[in-house]
Amino acid sequence: MSTAPPIDKLLSAKPATPKHPQIGAPLTTRPLAVLGGPPLFNQPLHVGRPNLGDRDQFDALVDRMFENRWLTNNGPIVQEFEGELEKLTGAKHCVALANGTLALELMIRELDLTGEVIVPSFTFVATVHALRLNGITPVFCDADPETHNLDPHHAAQLITPRTSGILGVHLWGRPCNVDALQEIADAHGLALLFDAAHAFGCTYKGRPVGTLGDAEAFSFHATKFVNSFEGGAVATNDDDLAARIRQGANFGYSPSDEVEALGTNAKMSEVCAAMGLTSLSSMQDIVETNRRHYRTYGALLSPLHGLHLIEYDETEARNYQYIVVEVGPDAPLTRDELLAVLRAENVLARRYFHPGCHRMEPYRTEQPNAGRALPGTERLASQLLALPTGTAVDDQDIANVCDIIHQAYDAAPLIRAALEKPVLTDR
Ligand code: T4K
Numbered sequence: 001m002s003t004a005p006p007i008d009k010l011l012s013a014k015p016a017t018p019k020h021p022q023i024g025a026p027l028t029t030r031p032l033a034v035l036g037g038p039p040l041f042n043q044p045l046h047v048g049r050p051n052l053g054d055r056d057q058f059d060a061l062v063d064r065m066f067e068n069r070w071l072t073n074n075g076p077i078v079q080e081f082e083g084e085l086e087k088l089t090g091a092k093h094c095v096a097l098a099n100g101t102l103a104l105e106l107m108i109r110e111l112d113l114t115g116e117v118i119v120p121s122f123t124f125v126a127t128v129h130a131l132r133l134n135g136i137t138p139v140f141c142d143a144d145p146e147t148h149n150l151d152p153h154h155a156a157q158l159i160t161p162r163t164s165g166i167l168g169v170h171l172w173g174r175p176c177n178v179d180a181l182q183e184i185a186d187a188h189g190l191a192l193l194f195d196a197a198h199a200f201g202c203t204y205k206g207r208p209v210g211t212l213g214d215a216e217a218f219s220f221h222a223t224k225f226v227n228s229f230e231g232g233a234v235a236t237n238d239d240d241l242a243a244r245i246r247q248g249a250n251f252g253y254s255p256s257d258e259v260e261a262l263g264t265n266a267k268m269s270e271v272c273a274a275m276g277l278t279s280l281s282s283m284q285d286i287v288e289t290n291r292r293h294y295r296t297y298g299a300l301l302s303p304l305h306g307l308h309l310i311e312y313d314e315t316e317a318r319n320y321q322y323i324v325v326e327v328g329p330d331a332p333l334t335r336d337e338l339l340a341v342l343r344a345e346n347v348l349a350r351r352y353f354h355p356g357c358h359r360m361e362p363y364r365t366e367q368p369n370a371g372r373a374l375p376g377t378e379r380l381a382s383q384l385l386a387l388p389t390g391t392a393v394d395d396q397d398i399a400n401v402c403d404i405i406h407q408a409y410d411a412a413p414l415i416r417a418a419l420e421k422p423v424l425t426d427r
Contacts, residue, residue, distance in 0.1 A: 178205075195216075347404065
């Protein structure tokens with residue numbers, strides 16, 4: 001039975017008192033949509049709208065592709081893209097691939113990992129699937145509550161005679177504690193690899209991501225900071241590993257046209273590389289936009305208790321691609337209540353990453369008790385919310401999103417009553 005107050009009471013909810021005149025945005029005086037008002041945004045405001053780059057540059061590259069009549073299979077545009085990636089990361093090899101998931105799968109397979117690999121549960125599920133698809137048991141390691149990345153102390157406790165490697169994830173472009181993980185890997189003779197899907201253009205102690213551990217996998221999916229529609233790459237300084245990944249991505253064919261190993265088709269196409277090159281040309285502008293958005297969110301959300309925007313170390317290179325807030329227990333609304341408020345306004349905030357891979361199939365069935373050792377993961381999966389940013393979002397959009405959150409804080413008891421059973425469908 002509904003405990004929500006009558007709708008006329010909800011509709012008469014007082015609008016928020018203007019709180020942040022410094023943004024110059026017209027503060028709303030309408031009731032929140034979750035309380036019956038019209039949505040503030042007519043069109044959905046997404047998390048993950050692609051950064052498009054310069055259309056003329058892309059068109060010129062596509063013209064070149066047509067003139068070459070070379071569409072895929074290690075074409076000249078892919079080779080140019082790989083060269084740019086190598087320059088930017090300083091990695092000896094960047095093998096461009098069809099997507100980030102295949103980059104992970106090939107990196108794991110060609111490093112000959114077996115048995116168990118230590119991996120965070122708090123990541124996008126592709127990280128863990130890539131292990132499982134290689135017949136490896138993912139051993140879930142908890143997330144450090146501060147960094148959201150693999151907790152090295154917990155990782156060290158999870159090593160068994162079957163462990164062959166550690167797969168860290170540089171979440172939100174904030175690199176893992178690489179030194180601590182490398183020390184553990186060296187002490188136990190383990191491979192150390194990274195899912196760097198979020199961390200293109202970032203550094204760890206001044207060293208570019210792409211040169212850390214044995215190998216790192218990038219994603220250039222449309223929603224990523226730099227995109228090639230779909231795409232990925234493995235970066236490594238290991239000549240032999242790079243050669244094996246190239247071969248494994250091309251059905252196992254060697255450069256002399258012999259099938260010498262098991263392989264799949266994970267090749268990047270020319271049109272994807274054209275988009276990748278276009279995206280790389282805009283990279284600095286995208287960083288600037290993202291950084292400005294990050295600072296705007298920081299300024300506008302800072303007065304709200306219990307709401308904490310993740311911090312980026314501005315002394316290191318960062319891409320600022322993810323605006324992630326932690327909605328703590330002292331906030332007047334839970335993360336899911338705040339999400340329902342935003343959704344009602346057409347702001348499609350995302351619960352990255354909910355509910356934690358250990359609660360997804362097949363891992364939930366295979367390891368039903370995994371959550372007991374993952375308190376940090378459980379907390380983060382229930383408290384984090386990703387907000388819209390990137391070049392498709394402008395300052396006014398951000399002011400409006402923050403205004404909604406301020407209003408929600410003011411109307412929290414009414415909202416809580418109205419949301420007896422929020423229906424949330426995303427991950
Ligand atoms: N490791 C990590 C840590 C990752 O985060 C990912 C991917 C991977 C590995 C694997 O890399 P890939 O194999 O994908 O290269 C999205 C992306 O599909 C996925 O690439 C990404 N991580 C993940 C974090 O987010 P969804 O299911 O949330 O995507 P989707 O379709 O809901 O799109 C997000 C929003 O972006 C939507 O609200 C709509 C908008 N959008 C999306 C696309 C594709 C657009 O406006 N235009 C578009 O073209 O997974």
